Amino acid sequence: RDQVAAKSKPRKPSVSSKDAPVSKSSRDNESSSKDSSTRKASSSHKVLRETSSLTKEALLKPVIQEEEDDSFSDGGEDDRAHSGALATVEDTRSRMVSPEPPPPKPEKIVPIFPFKTKCKPKQYPESTVPFIDSHCHIDYIFVREQNYGTFASYIESKDFPKNFSGCVANFCDPPAWGAYQMYEEILEEDGVWGAFGLHPHNARHWSPEVEKDLIRACSHPKCVAWGEMGLDYGKGYHEASPDLIELQKDAFLAQMKHALKMKKPFVIHARGAELDAFEMMKVSLIQSLIWQN
Secondary structure, X not given: OHHHHHHHOXXXXXXXXXXXOOOHHHHHHHHHXXXXXXXXXXXXXXXXXXXXXXXXXXXXXXXXXXXXXXXXXHOOHHHHHHHHHHHHHHHHHHHHHOOOOOOOOOOOOOOEOOOEOOOOOOOOOOOOOOEEEEEEOHHHHHHHHOOOOOHHHHHHHOOOOOOEEEEXXXXXOHHXXXXXXXXXXXXXXXXXXXXXXOOHHHHHHOOHHHHHHHHHHHOOOOEEEXXXXXXXXXXXXXXXXXXXXXXXXXXXXXXXXXXXXXXXXXEEEEXXXXXXXHHXXXXXXXXXXXXXX
16 A cells, blocks of 8 residues: 555656756856956957957057956956966067167268378377378369369478478370479479379370470479280279270370380389289380480
């Protein structure tokens, strides 16, 4: 009977976990955990958005973090995670904002023609031994410097050393010793001597008239040499054509002939043609010795 009564006794319906009654405290805990996970997710997304949106200009400015939600500060672990992410951003910013200072720029020395150049002033000890510049172009200097005075006044206006005793001015353009004869005024000054010759760049101007003008200019009592003259094939400069090279050789041979007759030293210009110029000088000297004998 007892077994029959137990079987006939109605059973209570089983309650699943979903249908089970939930207390108020457990509901509060569950909602707080959901809010905490939501805050964590929003915090991480916010930090990621802030980090990814940083540009070069934003890195150069201090970050001012504005909290829109007051309840966010009560997150505990959320605040620590957020502050750690911001610390990483600040560390990255500090490395980018404070680079190594650039090296100091070298002191710029303005070159003063003709002696003060890029080298340091007073680099060499002062010398009291007199010296002479054996090759210069006073006519070029006066034109470039727009000097209309004398050479002595020009020296006074520039930083010439005290032991400078004079120069040999090379006149190698036909206008310098042609009809204008501007060399005469320059050679009248003390400490200035002259040399006359047709530069190989001007070989196309060689003519009987130019030859006569050169002979007259080299007869000046203060002329100490003939030149500058020679060959210029223009290696790495202005390449000379074969026709111009032949004109240079003709003018060079003719000028050496006159210089040997007048017993004037040569002032040689040779660029890319050193061997040819040397061979031509040897031939001219041998011919001169034969003519003398």
